[in-house]
Amino acid sequence: xVEKELKFYYAALLLGIIGALCILVFMVGxxxxxxxxxxxxxxxxxxxxxxxxxxxxxxxxxxxxxxETFGVTDELIEAIGTIAKLTLIVIVAAAALAVTYEATQxxxxxxxxxxxxxxxxxxxxxxxSFKAVMDESEEAIYYEAYDDAGNLVGYAFYSEIMGCQxxxxxxxxxxxxxxxxxxxxxxxxxxxxxxxxxxxxxxxEQFRGVTIEELRxxxxxxxxxxxxxxxxxxxAVVDAMRNKIEEIQRD
Amino acid sequence: xxxxxxxxxxxxxxxxxxxPVFCLVLGICPTLAVTTSFENGLGMGxxxxxxxxxxxxxxxxxxxxIPSIVRLPIFIVxxxxxxxxxxxxxxxxxxxxxxxxxxxxxLIVVNCIVIGRAEAYANRNPVLPSIADALGxxxxxxxxxxxxxxxxxxxxxxxITFVMLWLLENGQLGFLELATLHIPIEPAxxxxxxxxxxxxxxxxxxxxxxxxxxxxxxxxxxx
Amino acid sequence: xxxxxxxENLLEIVMTGIFTKNFLLVYFLGLCSFLGLTKETxxxxxxxxxVTFVMMMASIITxxxxxxxxxxxxxxxxxxxxxxLVIASFVQLTEFIIRKHxxxxxxxxxxxxxxxxxxxxxLGVVLLNVRQDFSYAxxxxxxxxxxxxxxxxxxxxxxxxxxxWQRGVDLFEGFTGAFFVAALLSLIIVNYFGVIKF
Numbered sequence: 001x002v003e004k005e006l007k008f009y010y011a012a013l014l015l016g017i018i019g020a021l022c023i024l025v026f027m028v029g030x031x032x033x034x035x036x037x038x039x040x041x042x043x044x045x046x047x048x049x050x051x052x053x054x055x056x057x058x059x060x061x062x063x064x065x066x067x068e069t070f071g072v073t074d075e076l077i078e079a080i081g082t083i084a085k086l087t088l089i090v091i092v093a094a095a096a097l098a099v100t101y102e103a104t105q106x107x108x109x110x111x112x113x114x115x116x117x118x119x120x121x122x123x124x125x126x127x128x129s130f131k132a133v134m135d136e137s138e139e140a141i142y143y144e145a146y147d148d149a150g151n152l153v154g155y156a157f158y159s160e161i162m163g164c165q166x167x168x169x170x171x172x173x174x175x176x177x178x179x180x181x182x183x184x185x186x187x188x189x190x191x192x193x194x195x196x197x198x199x200x201x202x203x204x205e206q207f208r209g210v211t212i213e214e215l216r217x218x219x220x221x222x223x224x225x226x227x228x229x230x231x232x233x234x235x236a237v238v239d240a241m242r243n244k245i246e247e248i249q250r251d
Numbered sequence: 252x253x254x255x256x257x258x259x260x261x262x263x264x265x266x267x268x269x270x271p272v273f274c275l276v277l278g279i280c281p282t283l284a285v286t287t288s289f290e291n292g293l294g295m296g297x298x299x300x301x302x303x304x305x306x307x308x309x310x311x312x313x314x315x316x317i318p319s320i321v322r323l324p325i326f327i328v329x330x331x332x333x334x335x336x337x338x339x340x341x342x343x344x345x346x347x348x349x350x351x352x353x354x355x356x357x358l359i360v361v362n363c364i365v366i367g368r369a370e371a372y373a374n375r376n377p378v379l380p381s382i383a384d385a386l387g388x389x390x391x392x393x394x395x396x397x398x399x400x401x402x403x404x405x406x407x408x409x410x411i412t413f414v415m416l417w418l419l420e421n422g423q424l425g426f427l428e429l430a431t432l433h434i435p436i437e438p439a440x441x442x443x444x445x446x447x448x449x450x451x452x453x454x455x456x457x458x459x460x461x462x463x464x465x466x467x468x469x470x471x472x473x474x
Numbered sequence: 475x476x477x478x479x480x481x482e483n484l485l486e487i488v489m490t491g492i493f494t495k496n497f498l499l500v501y502f503l504g505l506c507s508f509l510g511l512t513k514e515t516x517x518x519x520x521x522x523x524x525v526t527f528v529m530m531m532a533s534i535i536t537x538x539x540x541x542x543x544x545x546x547x548x549x550x551x552x553x554x555x556x557x558x559l560v561i562a563s564f565v566q567l568t569e570f571i572i573r574k575h576x577x578x579x580x581x582x583x584x585x586x587x588x589x590x591x592x593x594x595x596x597l598g599v600v601l602l603n604v605r606q607d608f609s610y611a612x613x614x615x616x617x618x619x620x621x622x623x624x625x626x627x628x629x630x631x632x633x634x635x636x637x638x639w640q641r642g643v644d645l646f647e648g649f650t651g652a653f654f655v656a657a658l659l660s661l662i663i664v665n666y667f668g669v670i671k672f
Contacts, residue, residue, distance in 0.1 A: 082318040089325055093332040094552070100336045101551045104343035111343060187350060194440065276509065276649060280594050284502040327562065331555035339551060354601045357554040361594045363506060445500050446661040453653030460650065
């Protein structure tokens, strides 16, 4: 390593720091004095830059090579190359992801909207369009269901409840008298062969036409037969329906 | 290793001799986690194929540019990009499959098979053999996934559906019946639950080890 | 954004992490180390401690990254890449520090650290934290208990394997035995803990 004109660099550093502090004073207040202090700070920084340039110049004159002046070694060049390649790959990757994200986001909206109206038209028969009813925080509480002619025929809703394994998400529908028109399971992770039977039509058909008073399991004097060996899952679906219908009734 | 190996031998090697699951015992996690049915196994296999192909292709293209000191981070970024792309595409176009595979699509990024092939093969070989290698490994992986998924679905539910439900439109339910095979046994639910996965792969492992041993013995006598 | 303080039942999270959703036996995560490192109890304990530590730290680090940096800017799609890079760098860093300052600890635990980077269980735990919208406290608790659940099964399996080894049986030869042991343990977990609600 060559001995450098260190005094110029130290001077540049010192001037730069004092200059920056002077400029910071301007943040305190915008009076005439602070303006002058700031001007002085800028002057100091300019001096610092000059000193830095002069230091580099003096070094260059003495060593006669730019590489030595800046202390560039082969390892440094290699390291910069490595970092540059890494950065480039990361930027390309992020760009590719951003493009895909934009493209799939559009499709995701279409798909989920399609899935939504497909699900809702299964639980409220005859309805073709659905309008979300929002609460204060813009979350959909339930959906008003309209038929082709634009008449309100019932309400559709999602409801979530903890099942045996994981959250069960159901979609339900009621008519204007709060009788259940249908129920379907949107998402569940119940035990296959037992709790998973909540997703089968035999279980779901029982809900059709049931009033809120009758919406209990048979062991609680209701009209819904629990699936053998899967009382927790059956109870969960019934509770999810009840909770939401009561919420809509209050509304 | 010999220099000139034909592309077809690269392909076959991945399926049989270097089968990722049964011979190299890699990538066990997704093999067990998503194989509750034939179609889930197939879906996972296809997602895996996309990532494997993309990663091998790109890493083999860039192999002269990748500084060896940061090769692992670069592999991870390349693989992670493909994984995220396939994850987003599945989420947008095939929501039921997305629900079924869950976090196992993003977890392809730590799948030992992909990063292992990147390190051991794609980083040292030209593009075409790397693609052949990726295809071979992927086909081998798909075969294992569908085999395990098929066995578990068949024994666990008593029927097996050889078609991806998420590709069917509403009016094609008749076709669905055609593509479904029923067997007249009482389904054993445990096969779909986690223990069934371990039982199935354990039994298959035993079978393949046994067959492999017999083949090796025969070869040994032949020499 | 989920809150910093626990909003969910922490006992439930602990039991889920250790038993009902055991990482090795129910989620099938981290099986490579299950097959490779259960030869003796010492190595399985070392690996379990290392995994639990990394899982906890990964939960601590990635939660703020996701909820303060990625989510507010609509960059959720970068989660996988970000998480894996953060975990890898963290593991690397820990390895350097331990090797330099605690050589004894490095010899007993540090050698397992590089194996953890490609251990899907760690990435799995942080992804599950995000997908289940856990609060900060909840996700840390989940990270620790998932690690404990992993350690429990590692310990049990290596105990069985060691005992059989002393009688001249290599249970894991050809891996068939390994999977059958896992199947039986998994049967226990699924049957006895699968139906309990906390």
